[in-house]
Amino acid sequence: MTRKSQDANGSTIRDVAARAGVSASTVSRVLGGEYPVSTATRTRVLRAVRELDYVADARAKAVAGVGTPTLAFVLEDITGPSFALMAHGVEREATRLGHLCLVCSTEGDVQRELDFIETMRAQRTAAVILVGGTADTPEYRTRTRRIADSLAAAGSRLVLCGRPPLGPGAPVTVIEYDNEGGAYALVAHVLAQGHQRVLFLGGKPDHATAQGRERGYLAAHRARGLEPDPELLLHGDFTRDSGHRLMRQALSRKLEFTAVVAATDMVAAGALTALHEAGLSVPGDVSLAGYDDIPFARDLYPALTTVHVPYEELGRLAVRTALGRTPESPDEHLLLGTHVVVRNSITTV
Amino acid sequence: MTRKSQDANGSTIRDVAARAGVSASTVSRVLGGEYPVSTATRTRVLRAVRELDYVADARAKAVAGVGTPTLAFVLEDITGPSFALMAHGVEREATRLGHLCLVCSTEGDVQRELDFIETMRAQRTAAVILVGGTADTPEYRTRTRRIADSLAAAGSRLVLCGRPPLGPGAPVTVIEYDNEGGAYALVAHVLAQGHQRVLFLGGKPDHATAQGRERGYLAAHRARGLEPDPELLLHGDFTRDSGHRLMRQALSRKLEFTAVVAATDMVAAGALTALHEAGLSVPGDVSLAGYDDIPFARDLYPALTTVHVPYEELGRLAVRTALGRTPESPDEHLLLGTHVVVRNSITTV
DNA sequence: TACGGGCCGGAAACCGGTTGCCCAACGCCC
DNA sequence: GGGCGTTGGGCAACCGGTTTCCGGCCCGTA
Numbered sequence: 124m125t126r127k128s129q130d131a132n133g134s135t136i137r138d139v140a141a142r143a144g145v146s147a148s149t150v151s152r153v154l155g156g157e158y159p160v161s162t163a164t165r166t167r168v169l170r171a172v173r174e175l176d177y178v179a180d181a182r183a184k185a186v187a188g189v190g191t192p193t194l195a196f197v198l199e200d201i202t203g204p205s206f207a208l209m210a211h212g213v214e215r216e217a218t219r220l221g222h223l224c225l226v227c228s229t230e231g232d233v234q235r236e237l238d239f240i241e242t243m244r245a246q247r248t249a250a251v252i253l254v255g256g257t258a259d260t261p262e263y264r265t266r267t268r269r270i271a272d273s274l275a276a277a278g279s280r281l282v283l284c285g286r287p288p289l290g291p292g293a294p295v296t297v298i299e300y301d302n303e304g305g306a307y308a309l310v311a312h313v314l315a316q317g318h319q320r321v322l323f324l325g326g327k328p329d330h331a332t333a334q335g336r337e338r339g340y341l342a343a344h345r346a347r348g349l350e351p352d353p354e355l356l357l358h359g360d361f362t363r364d365s366g367h368r369l370m371r372q373a374l375s376r377k378l379e380f381t382a383v384v385a386a387t388d389m390v391a392a393g394a395l396t397a398l399h400e401a402g403l404s405v406p407g408d409v410s411l412a413g414y415d416d417i418p419f420a421r422d423l424y425p426a427l428t429t430v431h432v433p434y435e436e437l438g439r440l441a442v443r444t445a446l447g448r449t450p451e452s453p454d455e456h457l458l459l460g461t462h463v464v465v466r467n468s469i470t471t472v
Numbered sequence: 473m474t475r476k477s478q479d480a481n482g483s484t485i486r487d488v489a490a491r492a493g494v495s496a497s498t499v500s501r502v503l504g505g506e507y508p509v510s511t512a513t514r515t516r517v518l519r520a521v522r523e524l525d526y527v528a529d530a531r532a533k534a535v536a537g538v539g540t541p542t543l544a545f546v547l548e549d550i551t552g553p554s555f556a557l558m559a560h561g562v563e564r565e566a567t568r569l570g571h572l573c574l575v576c577s578t579e580g581d582v583q584r585e586l587d588f589i590e591t592m593r594a595q596r597t598a599a600v601i602l603v604g605g606t607a608d609t610p611e612y613r614t615r616t617r618r619i620a621d622s623l624a625a626a627g628s629r630l631v632l633c634g635r636p637p638l639g640p641g642a643p644v645t646v647i648e649y650d651n652e653g654g655a656y657a658l659v660a661h662v663l664a665q666g667h668q669r670v671l672f673l674g675g676k677p678d679h680a681t682a683q684g685r686e687r688g689y690l691a692a693h694r695a696r697g698l699e700p701d702p703e704l705l706l707h708g709d710f711t712r713d714s715g716h717r718l719m720r721q722a723l724s725r726k727l728e729f730t731a732v733v734a735a736t737d738m739v740a741a742g743a744l745t746a747l748h749e750a751g752l753s754v755p756g757d758v759s760l761a762g763y764d765d766i767p768f769a770r771d772l773y774p775a776l777t778t779v780h781v782p783y784e785e786l787g788r789l790a791v792r793t794a795l796g797r798t799p800e801s802p803d804e805h806l807l808l809g810t811h812v813v814v815r816n817s818i819t820t821v
Numbered sequence: 822t823a824c825g826g827g828c829c830g831g832a833a834a835c836c837g838g839t840t841g842c843c844c845a846a847c848g849c850c851c
Numbered sequence: 852g853g854g855c856g857t858t859g860g861g862c863a864a865c866c867g868g869t870t871t872c873c874g875g876c877c878c879g880t881a
Contacts, residue, residue, distance in 0.1 A: 132596075132626065132627045133593070133596075133625060133626035133627070135866090135867060135868085136867065136868060136869095137867080137868095145830075145831085146830065146831050146832080147831095147867090147868080147869095148830075148831065148832080148833095148869080148870080149829085149830060149831080151868070151869055151870085152829095152830085152869090152870095155868095155869075156869085156870090158829090158830095158870095159827095159828060159829065160829070160830085161828085161829065161830090164829080164830080176622055176625060178590065178593050178594045178626075179594060179867080179868065180535070180594065180596060180866090180867055180868065181591070181594040181595045181596070182531045182534040182535050182539065182595070182596060182866095182867085182868090183535050183836090183866075183867035183868040183869090184867085184868060184869080185531040185836095185868095186529070186531050186532050186535055186836050186837060186838080186866090186867080186868075186869095187835080187836050187867085187868050187869045187870085188835095188836065188869080189868085189869070190531065191591065191594075191595075200560065201550065201556050201559050201560050201563065202553075202556050202557060202560050202767075204551075204553070204556075207550050207551050207553075207556045208551060210550050210575075211549065211550050211551045211577065214550065214575060214576070214577045215577065215579075218576070218577070223574055223576075223591070223595075224574065224575055224576070225572055225573065225574055225575075226559075226563060226573055226574075226575050227563070227567070227572075227573070228560065228563045228564065228567070230564075241527065242530070242540065242572070244482070244527050245527045245528060245529065245530040245540075246530045246531070246540075246572070247481075247482075247529060247530070247531060273525055276482060276525060277481065277482035277527075278481045278482070363767065363771065392768065392771040393771065395771065395773070396770065396771045396773075396775070399773055418551075418712065419741065419768050421745065422712065422741040422742065422744065422745050422772065423771065423772070423773070424744070424745075424748055424772070424773040426745070484836090484837060484838085485837065485838060485839095486837080486838095494860075494861090495860070495861050495862080496837090496838080496839095496861095497839080497840075497860075497861065497862080497863095498859085498860060498861080500838070500839055500840080501839090501840090501859095501860085504838095504839075505839085505840085507840090507859090507860095508857095508858060508859065509859070509860085510858080510859060510860090513859080513860080528837080528838065529836090529837055529838065531836095531837085531838090532836075532837035532838040532839090532866090533837085533838060533839080534838095534866095535836090535837080535838075535839095535866050535867060535868080536837085536838050536839045536840085536865080536866050537839080537865095537866065538838085538839070
């Protein structure tokens, strides 16, 4: 059987050509180009296209150099509200710019991340957007640098969102949000309400984002001449369960504090529930703040005071800067600002 | 300039062949196949591959019939927690089965949905998973039927998640969750606590999912010999803001009710905040229930009683059934069960 | 009537891979 | 030493498109 319409695959341009009684080139020209085609021919071709319900194979077009460009978004887990927000921004901007959007969840597995990136290089994606914090180790830098070079050599571009930059010269676009500054402002706000002992529910100790927020926490204290009690610095991860667990620990250890600052809103949500379970009132008995300003923050009770991070805008920005450039462009580093949004979860002491 | 490595694109298989002093076919065989190649040649080829950092173009492989298969996930907005959960399931299962995953946000725009599907047909995706409710009109059925046929003719498969089925004979896989049954069980639970007047914060009147849940609400009443007051049936959409607005309306209209059932947890979240803003206590003054069991439901205060829908499992199932079939397979219809999860937002009256 | 130019359409090369087919070289056995 | 089977590798066709190049036709004009 030699390429009859018997098989389950769609019809080819040659099928259309045969049916319209023209050559494949003509069909291509009718469908694609500026090339002059007589009205009669055009009509016949279009009818054949309609009758066969023909759509040109995008992969073949891509090989020929005229395909729909694609871009990849690699993240840990789309389920996290802030990641979802970013994904939304990425996806919107990508389709606005005529790109398709591949998404890959690494589930936090470095090897899987590497595999995805290699696959994306094979797919010849216009850009690979990598999001989600990691440890900023030398090993991370060389590994990521190598990836960036590979992609650049293939005409693609690596974008790092909320990840540590790689140092000068790497063909990479880095977009960060100001973790330290945001945390500083937030904690300063808490301290300004008169709180002296504020519990910090942090992330993984080596996680760059977590570190930034922790630095802000410390800096805000020192700016007021306070030295925070190391006992009040707890480490976990950025999940709701981590917040819940840490809060219970703090309570059972009978740590003294009048306010809690969580490294993310998810952590804050878990902590809030733990506080409620312990019969404590927020902010009556203890004040609470989060970080990220995920949509749900305002529906917690009390509505959560937090730091707004423009995640969706971040996603849009990532694709815009990634696509509006040549592969040889120099490295680029954007730092997005954040601001505190005051709600009802903090009170004066 | 004729295909030198000067250009920004990666190296081709011919570049590798030239550097290794063999033909392109040999490179292909070393990289790909079972074909016997001498150790010496293999070594030379692999070295060339490494030195050039070569990765075969996945699009070209696809044209040749050996590409990485891809699957498309078309939804309204990845930002909704239940959609994100499904997306996660889809993505996980897709990569587990060696597929790439394209996601497209329609923003609720029917035309854009159509465009995406056409694009996916051109991409020759193995399956197109369409999620998110719509009105079940004749126009919807014929339009979707046409899409299903197109995809089937191209060897692909349409999967409808949480969408009305198309009637017999359509080459489509439909996976629904039991909206009516879940709502019935939930409302029955509410009524069993002694509530007589329960406010229903519904979705769009013509939205199939919303209708199902509303039917469950009505049926549960009638099963107890109650005829619900039509005044207590409010319509909006599935967003948090809708819940907030509707709740404020109900309050300002001084409707009488002792319990509120929201069509989704998002709606419930907005309603909860509106109740709090009005100084009402939940469940002290009024009981509240949601639907979907999104992760945040248990961190609301009080923790929300709701109906669990296995969204992530749904996503996994969608890709599993879509990929494990031939295009000629008959239509298929799965109905996933749900169950009530009792938390603290409902009390006896 | 011959000629130049514009309009249209086909043949063929190309994109970057894979694979069927054929043949050379080699080792083995008789 | 000749016949034969096995191994290894190149050529060319193919996947499904696009685009360059070329030539035929029809027109107007000299």
